[in-house]
Amino acid sequence: MRDLYQSSPHPTLFGGDFNEILSADEKVGGALRDQRDMDAFREVLYVCSLRDLGYDGSWVTWERGNKQQGVVRERVDRYVACSRWCSWFDQARVFNLTKFRSDHVGIMLDTEAGVRKKREKQKRRFHFETCWLLAEGIEDVIKTTWSNSSHLNMPNKLLNIANDLTRWSKDAFENLGGKIEEAEEALKEAQKKASFQASFDACHKLEGLLDDLHDKNEAYWFLRSKVSEIKDGDRNAKYFHHKAAQRRSKNFI
Incomplete structure (x- = not known):
């Protein structure tokens, strides 16, 4: 990791399973982590001027055990980046997703999270699937809506059909x-x-x-x-x- 960072002239981002934690509070259950390993991980981040990008969601990214007794939880997955990368992508956010079908939690980096949040407020366009x-029933929906909208002009007829099809599809x-x-x-x-x-x-x-x-x-x-x-x-x-x-x-x- 140190060699990759020092050999690259570009803004740097590392992400994934580091198989190590930064401090003891990033682990619950199981044997204690070796303090020297955690210190070495922190030292690499310090030498390379990399910072943890944090997360939204649960802090746990890895879990083993199906019962309360003996369960082990850790935060071993993360994204770290240099200050130049962070200045380029100042809207970036990390999301810890839902864990299932794996002992790891998926972590997603969205480099346009701030911009995307504004876009989500906009009304979604209608798309015919x-x-x-x-x-069954789609022809009836279209015929009934068209018949009930006979007094409207063409744009409003189509708008009514789009609205009724959207409601129908949710049920169908x-x-x-x-x-x-x-x-x-x-x-x-x-x-x-x-x-x-x-x-x-x-x-x-x-x-x-x-x-x-x-x-x-x-x-x-x-x-x-x-x-x-x-x-x-x-x-x-x-x-x-x-x-x-x-x-x-x-x-x-």
């Missing part, structure tokens, strides 16, 4: 995205309180629920992609390549 065509597709967000928030809260056996049991139950919701969501997106493939063939190739290029160009880690 191709996979809706496979669901069970609002999987919202349910996943709710389950993740509940799991985060349970993980913060996981000092009692009841909390551990709640964590495992919520992890199972998340597994099920993600499986359903993956099936939904697979269906969505297959419908586009079947109905539109290669006509969408250029569009999807363009979207992929757009995503790669975004400054989002």
Whole structure:
């Protein structure tokens, strides 16, 4: 790490599992960490002028054990950066995500968190989902809304159809995205309180629920992609390549 930093003329960022903690308060349970190892880690950060970028969410990034007795928790995953990098990306924030299917917590660095928060306040545009065509009832929704909007002009008719389709899709597709967000928030809260056996049991139950919701969501997106493939063939190739290029160009880690 020291060699990489000293050999690079560019602003530097390191992130991931360092397999070490900065101080004893970043660990709960298990054997005590060797003080010399923690001192050596801090010394490297000091010599390289790297600072911990902190986090939003639970402090725990690694956990082992399924019961209250014998559980070990540590903060071994983090992002550290030099002052030049921090001045370039002054809106950056680190988010500790929800732990499930792994003993590590995913950590996400958003270099435009401050700007993104402002964008989220804007109203989302309506997008017609191709996979809706496979669901029963969509034609009835469109016909009924069109009939009930006969006294309106074309823009307002289309607006009513968009609103009704949005409401219908939430019921037809069970609002999987919202349910996943709710389950993740509940799991985060349970993980913060996981000092009692009841909390551990709640964590495992919520992890199972998340597994099920993600499986359903993956099936939904697979269906969505297959419908586009079947109905539109290669006509969408250029569009999807363009979207992929757009995503790669975004400054989002």
